[in-house]
Amino acid sequence: MKLFKKLLVLLTMMAMLFGMSITSASASAQPGLAIDGKTISISSSYGTPFIDSANRMQVPIRVIAEKLGANVSWDKNTQTAVINGTIKIKVGSAAINTASGTITMDTTAVIHDGRVYIPLRAMANALGFEVTATNQNGTVCANITTQADLAQNIYVTSPWLKSKLGNVTVIDVRSAKDYDADHIQGAINIYWASLSNLAVKQGENGWAEVLDADALGKVLGSYGLDGETPIVIYGDPATGWGEDGRTLFTLNMAGINNACILDGGYSAWVASGLAAKSGL
CATH class of the missing domain: 3.30.457.10 (Copper amine oxidase-like, N-terminal domain)
Incomplete structure (x- = not known):
């Protein structure tokens, strides 16, 4: 933003x-x-x-x-x-x-x-x-x-994303509850915790660290992320704590460098009058 x-x-x-x-x-x-x-x-x-x-x-x-x-x-x-x-x-x-x-x-x-x-x-x-x-x-x-080089741009706008739906992978990093309530058409829900080490208790060494390379690769693969299709990540700055930025960083660590963040997140998408799609 x-x-x-x-x-x-x-x-x-x-x-x-x-x-x-x-x-x-x-x-x-x-x-x-x-x-x-x-x-x-x-x-x-x-x-x-x-x-x-x-x-x-x-x-x-x-x-x-x-x-x-x-x-x-x-x-x-x-x-x-x-x-x-x-x-x-x-x-x-x-x-x-x-x-x-x-x-x-x-x-x-x-x-x-x-x-x-x-x-x-x-x-x-x-x-x-x-x-x-x-x-x-x-x-x-x-x-x-209107074309954006996602390797050079951290943010893209809501109109840009709307024009590219179907040609990009959209990742919703909000909670499953918020995702189920409404989300951008075609978005998949990947909560930060699924890419993190939660095998140990909170406060212990290694808690919430990004998964190791092998484990991370398997999780990302299970979502169909292959590093070829451009990715747009969105959270909600009004209620979140930066999950979109953490996810972008995690993808970069996995060698996926064609991802960016939706400027203003889901709030901006809704405020722009662009249609959301429940349950898809």
């Missing part, structure tokens, strides 16, 4: 220093969009991205957020777009309020052709993604990067 907040501060500073300029372009430049290198098209009925007078690529919030796997609602009374239940963008405001802090844009959210627009970089950053851009022959192409 701390790492994501530091990233959020850095992104906010970048937004203020560089004015959210996507690249050197003019208002007449033609914008193009891609997600992880794959070009996306947007029907004009959902709004049309454009380059504004300050060289920012402005995009309609709803269609971009939904293409990134997010849910969007509209609060008519406050003129606020709400993404995943926690990200709030109010028309006329320069602030994007998120569960991890506030991103301050150098412009304000505006209504254009009946749609709410903000700079693309701000949109992507609010969801925990980054943007790169090129300008070739008057065409500005912005690429939103």
Whole structure:
């Protein structure tokens, strides 16, 4: 969580220093969009991205957020777009309020052709993604990067995990009771104790230490963890004591280095408005 907040501060500073300029372009430049290198098209009925007078690529919030796997609602009374239940963008405001802090844009959210627009970089950053851009022959192409290198990143966001369900192994390290009550779809429950030496009494030498290599390998194998499929671990920072971090450390000791932690844990997943799945 701390790492994501530091990233959020850095992104906010970048937004203020560089004015959210996507690249050197003019208002007449033609914008193009891609997600992880794959070009996306947007029907004009959902709004049309454009380059504004300050060289920012402005995009309609709803269609971009939904293409990134997010849910969007509209609060008519406050003129606020709400993404995943926690990200709030109010028309006329320069602030994007998120569960991890506030991103301050150098412009304000505006209504254009009946749609709410903000700079693309701000949109992507609010969801925990980054943007790169090129300008070739008057065409500005912005690429939103959602792929995470789990060998380099300790944390991933809830939207990122939602987009990868089915392609990653999700480990719930909360208690069996909490897991049975509700959990992320497809998650397996691995409590820290099953990876630890509890053969001796608490307080005695060796109690709660990570299992030796052979025993640990057998336990991890019984869960189908082979070190090939990326792993996302989550606990609940609101009620836990760091089980997710201990499990990540344990997996690293076993030579599994493609695991990371869900930023904010299960609480963040629920707060983001992403569906949980009981009993699976």
